[in-house]
Amino acid sequence: xxxxxxxxxxxxxxxxxxxxxxxxxxxxxxxxxxxxxxxxxxxxxxxxxxxxxxxxxxxxxxxxxxxxxxxxxxxxxxxxxxxxxxxxxxxxxxxxxxxxxxxxxxxxxxxxxxxxxxxxxxxxxxxxxxxxxxxxxxxxxxxxxxxxxxxxxxxxxxxxxxxxxxxxxxxxxxxxxxxxxxxxxxxxxxxxxxxxxxxxxxxxxxxxxxxxxxxxxxxxxxxxxxxxxxxxxxxxxxxxxxxxxxxxxxxxxxxxxxxxxxxxxxxxxxxxxxxxxxxxxxxxxxxxxxxxxxxxxxx
Amino acid sequence: xxxxxxxxxxxxxxxxxxxxxxxxxxxxxxxxxxxxxxxxxxxxxxxxxxxxxxxxxxxxxxxxxxxxxxxxxxxxxxxxxxxxxxxxxxxxxxxxxxxxxxxxxxxxxxxxxxxxxxxxxxxxxxxxxxxxxxxxxxxxxxxxxxxxxxxxxxxxxxxxxxxxxxxxxxxxxxxxxxxxxxxxxxxxxxxxxxxxxxxxxxxxxxxxxxxxxxxxxxxxxxxxxxxxxxxxxxxxxxxxxxxxxxxxxxxxxxxxxxxxxxxxxxxxxxxxxxxxxxxxxxxxxxxxxxxxxxxxxxxxxxxxxxxxxxxxxxxxxxxxxxxxxxxxxxxxxxxxxx
Numbered sequence: 296x297x298x299x300x301x302x303x304x305x306x307x308x309x310x311x312x313x314x315x316x317x318x319x320x321x322x323x324x325x326x327x328x329x330x331x332x333x334x335x336x337x338x339x340x341x342x343x344x345x346x347x348x349x350x351x352x353x354x355x356x357x358x359x360x361x362x363x364x365x366x367x368x369x370x371x372x373x374x375x376x377x378x379x380x381x382x383x384x385x386x387x388x389x390x391x392x393x394x395x396x397x398x399x400x401x402x403x404x405x406x407x408x409x410x411x412x413x414x415x416x417x418x419x420x421x422x423x424x425x426x427x428x429x430x431x432x433x434x435x436x437x438x439x440x441x442x443x444x445x446x447x448x449x450x451x452x453x454x455x456x457x458x459x460x461x462x463x464x465x466x467x468x469x470x471x472x473x474x475x476x477x478x479x480x481x482x483x484x485x486x487x488x489x490x491x492x493x494x495x496x497x498x499x500x501x502x503x504x505x506x507x508x509x510x511x512x513x514x515x516x517x518x519x520x521x522x523x524x525x526x527x528x529x530x531x532x533x534x535x536x537x538x539x540x541x542x543x544x545x546x547x548x549x550x551x552x553x554x555x556x557x558x559x560x561x562x563x564x565x566x567x568x569x570x571x572x573x574x575x576x577x578x579x580x581x582x583x584x585x586x587x588x589x590x591x592x593x594x
Numbered sequence: 595x596x597x598x599x600x601x602x603x604x605x606x607x608x609x610x611x612x613x614x615x616x617x618x619x620x621x622x623x624x625x626x627x628x629x630x631x632x633x634x635x636x637x638x639x640x641x642x643x644x645x646x647x648x649x650x651x652x653x654x655x656x657x658x659x660x661x662x663x664x665x666x667x668x669x670x671x672x673x674x675x676x677x678x679x680x681x682x683x684x685x686x687x688x689x690x691x692x693x694x695x696x697x698x699x700x701x702x703x704x705x706x707x708x709x710x711x712x713x714x715x716x717x718x719x720x721x722x723x724x725x726x727x728x729x730x731x732x733x734x735x736x737x738x739x740x741x742x743x744x745x746x747x748x749x750x751x752x753x754x755x756x757x758x759x760x761x762x763x764x765x766x767x768x769x770x771x772x773x774x775x776x777x778x779x780x781x782x783x784x785x786x787x788x789x790x791x792x793x794x795x796x797x798x799x800x801x802x803x804x805x806x807x808x809x810x811x812x813x814x815x816x817x818x819x820x821x822x823x824x825x826x827x828x829x830x831x832x833x834x835x836x837x838x839x840x841x842x843x844x845x846x847x848x849x850x851x852x853x854x855x856x857x858x859x860x861x862x863x864x865x866x867x868x869x870x871x872x873x874x875x876x877x878x879x880x881x882x883x884x885x886x887x888x889x890x891x892x893x894x895x896x897x898x899x900x901x902x903x904x905x906x907x908x909x910x911x912x913x914x915x916x917x918x919x920x921x922x923x924x925x926x927x928x929x930x931x932x
Contacts, residue, residue: 328708329708330708330711330712332656332711332715377903377907380907381906381907385652386654386706386707386708387648387652387654387707388906390654390707390708390711391654391856391860391902391906392902392903392906392907394656394853394856394902395857395899395900395902395903395906396899396903397853397899398853398857398895398896398898398899398902399895399896399898399899399900399902399903400899401892401895401899402892402893402894402895402896402897402898402899403892403896404892405890405891405892405895406888406890406891406892406893406896407892409890409891409892410891512892516719516849517719520715520716520719520720523712523715523716524716527709527712560729561727561728561729564723564726564727565723565724565727566723567716567719567720567723568720568723568724568727570716570720571713571716571717571719571720574712574713574716575698575701575713575716578701578709578713579701582709
């Protein structure tokens with residue numbers, strides 16, 4: 296029982312990272328109806344920026360905050376420059392564009408920072424010690440990551456539900472034409488969505504480098520697949536679903552790896568195929584996911 | 595002469611000239627050139643397949659590298675373990691990969707194209723791990739490479755010379771001819787398929803699902819069919835790749851391969867068959883050219899990505915579409931009587 300609780304706790308920590316990347320994907324999907332395949336590479340890129348900042352002598356949390364700002368601005372710029380021209384075009388075109396961004400950003404990370412293996416951050420953001428709760432070791436880093444993620448969700452909730460800006464963003468996503476008529480600057484709202492997503496992705500990137508070192512250009516590839524599985528499980532359009540889905544995937548992967556030692560399916564290195572199986576199963580059984588509403592199209 | 599006859603004649607002339615150029619250029623190359631030419635043929639076939647599903651049916655697949663892996667492994671296993679002659683494994687590889695495409699397509703194709711992109715992307719990323727799964731060790735050697743070198747069922751066992759049609763050529767040259775012969779057959783098959791009723795249905799699905807359904811096109815069936823055919827093309831490409839290098843391992847089919855193929859298809863111009871030639875040449879020779887910019891890792895990827903974005907933004911119909919538009923003032927005279 297203690298082992299079970301232990302695995303759940305550490306699964307929640309990695310799951311919260313998947314959840315934040317899934318949240319970034321969901322934010323863009325809600326506002327533009329497109330999945331951003333470059334979200335993971337964008338996160339890696341911004342994490343490298345954070346590494347460079349710290350390398351120049353900044354403290355971790357200062358670099359953290361600065362990276363969020365840079366990521367936000369970068370996300371807004373990407374939307375305005377690259378995505379804007381094909382806005383409202385076929386889904387296929389936009390998806391190909393984000394694949395282009397995926398390849399470009401991955402190449403740039405490799406080019407600028409090389410595939411050299413780095414430890415990031417050099418000094419850990421959270422204490423390395425752990426609390427002992429009834430025999431279950433809860434590391435302060437895991438708790439910290441979970442808390443920051445939850446803080447992000449609460450912050451986003453407040454932004455979307457209790458500010459005029461959040462209302463405008465939701466309106467622009469729901470009905471662009473009507474929003475434009477009442478004075479919402481729809482284009483900028485979509486760009487804001489990209490900026491927010493990039494910033495949240497940066498958090499996921501920096502925490503991935505801390506929780507599952509080292510920092511290297513391909514770091515977010517598997518995390519992106521887990522985040523996709525989380526987002527699809529949660530319903531792709533639901534932020535709450537992304538969080539629940541991310542935590543579920545994190546705990547599930549951990550439990551499967553642990554209890555596989557009794558079943559011997561050798562699933563330890565099969566995490567990506569398991570995530571793929573989750574995606575395919577959800578699409579077959581309940582395409583709307585746990586929290587999504589089935590889409591009904593009027594013809 | 596009707597426009598259709600002209601178009602038909604044009605396509606035939608094009609296919610023939612490709613064949614002639616390929617046969618006459620070949621003797622000038624060394625063995626590395628042969629292998630690069632053969633690889634380009636492999637990309638050509640895979641891009642052709644990707645074009646059927648993405649260009650003509652409007653369904654995006656980010657996982658064609660995974661179907662190449664399935665085809666390649668089919669060939670490797672049949673030749674190495676079961677002593678099947680390599681040439682016979684090519685159609686079998688196509689069938690197996692096609693069946694796999696059918697299975698993957700069923701859940702995703704009933705939904706929006708976005709879900710297919712997600713599922714196939716997951717497949718591309720997960721495929722190397724799947725091939726390395728210990729439980730599949732009896733089938734796939736659990737991630738260890740399958741060597742075909744020296745197998746008596748391989749054309750040119752130990753890379754020695756091969757005789758075709760009474761002529762003796764090097765193994766690499768034989769592989770080159772084999773790849774492009776298959777490529778030409780598949781080009782003609784694709785052309786016949788796409789100009790007939792299936793092609794019309796594919797395009798109808800792409801342009802408006804509602805209109806297609808109203809006209810009695812079974813959307814799910816045609817999407818699944820297109821996807822299976824397309825996966826079969828990729829499987830044949832993978833099979834030829836394995837025959838060319840006499841070797842198969844999970845790292846030969848990384849997730850990047852799938853994305854590279856998409857780059858090729860978009861560069862070529864989605865919805866253009868002969869454009870696949872330009873796309874294949876681009877992804878085969880770009881890494882060689884990118885070395886001149888900088889030898890740093892990641893440079894080819896940065897160029898691929900930038901090229902893909904620029905093409906989508908500036909030349910949405912790809913190289914083929916751009917050329918077609920540029921030449922339109924010349925060729926339109928052939929079609930219109932004035």
